Amino acid sequence: MSTIWLVVIVTGVATLALKATGPLLLGGKPLPERVTGVVSLLGPALLAALVAIGTFAEGQKLVIDARVLGVGAAAIAIRLRAPVLAVVVLAAAVTAAARTLSG
Amino acid sequence: MSDASDARSYRHGVRAVVPLAIAVFGFGLSYGVLSRAAGMGDVAPIVMSATTFAGSAQFAAASVLGAGGSAATAILAAVMLNARYLPIGVTVAPWLEGNAWSRLLHAHLTVDESWAVASEGHGRWNPRVLIAAGAGIWVAWVGGTVGGVVFGNAIGDPNRLGLDAAFPALFLALLAPQVRDARPGAAPGVRVAGNVPLIAAVIGAAIALILTPFTPAGVPIVAAGAACVLGLRRRPA
Numbered sequence: 001m002s003t004i005w006l007v008v009i010v011t012g013v014a015t016l017a018l019k020a021t022g023p024l025l026l027g028g029k030p031l032p033e034r035v036t037g038v039v040s041l042l043g044p045a046l047l048a049a050l051v052a053i054g055t056f057a058e059g060q061k062l063v064i065d066a067r068v069l070g071v072g073a074a075a076i077a078i079r080l081r082a083p084v085l086a087v088v089v090l091a092a093a094v095t096a097a098a099r100t101l102s103g
Numbered sequence: 104m105s106d107a108s109d110a111r112s113y114r115h116g117v118r119a120v121v122p123l124a125i126a127v128f129g130f131g132l133s134y135g136v137l138s139r140a141a142g143m144g145d146v147a148p149i150v151m152s153a154t155t156f157a158g159s160a161q162f163a164a165a166s167v168l169g170a171g172g173s174a175a176t177a178i179l180a181a182v183m184l185n186a187r188y189l190p191i192g193v194t195v196a197p198w199l200e201g202n203a204w205s206r207l208l209h210a211h212l213t214v215d216e217s218w219a220v221a222s223e224g225h226g227r228w229n230p231r232v233l234i235a236a237g238a239g240i241w242v243a244w245v246g247g248t249v250g251g252v253v254f255g256n257a258i259g260d261p262n263r264l265g266l267d268a269a270f271p272a273l274f275l276a277l278l279a280p281q282v283r284d285a286r287p288g289a290a291p292g293v294r295v296a297g298n299v300p301l302i303a304a305v306i307g308a309a310i311a312l313i314l315t316p317f318t319p320a321g322v323p324i325v326a327a328g329a330a331c332v333l334g335l336r337r338r339p340a
Contacts, residue, residue: 003174004147007164010174011181012154018185019213022192023199023206038334040226042190043219044300045307047278049327050159050215052308054271057315057323070268074275084276085122091272092129095265 066102070095109231116235119220123236124243126273127216130158131247132254133266137162141169145252152248156214156241158270160184163320179319186325191218198228212237219277278304299333306330 055071056062070091077087131152138148143165151161160181167177192210195218199206209230217237221228282301307327314323 004143006174007177008147008151010178011164014182015155015157015185016211018188019192019210020207021189022196023210024203026196038331041300041303041331041334042328044281044304045327045330046187047274048304048308049311049324050274051271052311053323060316062315067268070265071271074272078276078279083122085125087276088126088269088273092265092269095268
């Protein structure tokens with residue numbers, strides 16, 4: 001089997017296993033209040049990490065580049081309650097414009 | 104729950120996910136282009152989008168393979184990026200109905216975007232919104248990948264189009280309502296000192312940035328989940 005197909009198959013199976021562990025093993029069992037308090041914070045913590053990594057990480061380096069302007073513009077648009085699509089398009093447009101202007 | 108209410112939930116899921124699906128289609132295009140450029144060929148990227156169905160993990164796997172990394176490294180990077188789906192699956196599990204196959208389908212269609220759209224706050228999720236939104240994202244992601252593979256060379260450099268910055272902007276838009284709605288005392292019977300989700304978000308981002316230079320891609324995102332221990336501070340009023 002080629003390297004590529006090995007990656008495709010193993011990653012696919014592992015991802016489904018990660019996703020299905022809760023729904024198949026826990027079923028309809030409600031989580032204890034304390035656990036709900038903890039897992040309800042996973043969303044904000046992981047989303048913020050994805051924002052930070054997506055804005056500043058380039059491989060294992062932290063850099064400040066055109067993406068900061070795009071995400072900054074997105075933050076202002078979100079503050080003004082703009083629709084998600086407008087936020088995303090604005091971020092891409094500002095970043096692309098900054099790259100064009102900086103050569 | 105009544106059929107009318109079910110239909111309303113499905114429609115809500117589809118409506119809420121349309122702007123996200125358009126953005127995801129754009130990411131799918133860039134994934135198709137980049138994975139093809141990384142030497143994954145035409146069919147493997149499309150199969151991976153349909154099965155793994157997780158953008159950041161697929162981008163990580165493609166870049167590791169493109170840089171000449173081993174299968175094991177590519178798998179590890181992708182699986183670590185997807186480790187968040189273990190707790191995410193646990194959060195939606197109590198709200199799923201039906202047999203094992205139905206729950207497996209819900210699990211497969213649970214991605215960051217459908218999970219965020221289906222959240223009703225206070226640790227509740229709507230399974231009908233989840234599956235409708237997840238199906239919309241899946242069609243957009245796979246369709247975008249096909250488009251990216253087919254039109255690969257015509258699109259050019261996706262970063263030139265600023266699509267890489269659209270990614271964090273999308274997650275910021277998903278994060279904002281989660282930290283905005285969490286006012287002190289928002290949940291009945293629970294007293295919260297300050298905006299705990301916002302504090303968790305700041306700590307999560309800090310952990311991710313601090314670890315980035317020292318750990319493989321994906322680890323900082325998983326480690327950021329440690330900020331959730333703040334949830335233990337909640338006490339019944």
